[in-house]
Amino acid sequence: MPRTKLPKGSVPVTFRLPRDVQRLLLDKARREEMSFAELIRRALRREIRTARPPQRNTAANRGRRE
Structure with a gap:
């Protein structure tokens, strides 16, 4: 994939997607x-x-009482 200069304030991101998702x-x-x-x-x-x-991740979110 060709690299281009990123706009100021941007950060590069890399991630992988399954082939079927890429196709969609x-x-x-x-x-x-x-x-x-x-x-x-x-x-x-x-x-x-x-x-x-x-x-x-509090006790209330987990449904527990402490």
Whole structure:
């Protein structure tokens, strides 16, 4: 994969996806006329916007009383 200069404030991210997932995402990117990378960036942005902060692992969250 060709490397490009990242925009200021960006960090490189590497992850692996199963081949079937890669194929599904590539097909979706083609249907929406965007690159695979653009599709991934859009999904990550959406996840960041809609994600709730992680909850602390407290006794209340585990359903126990201490």
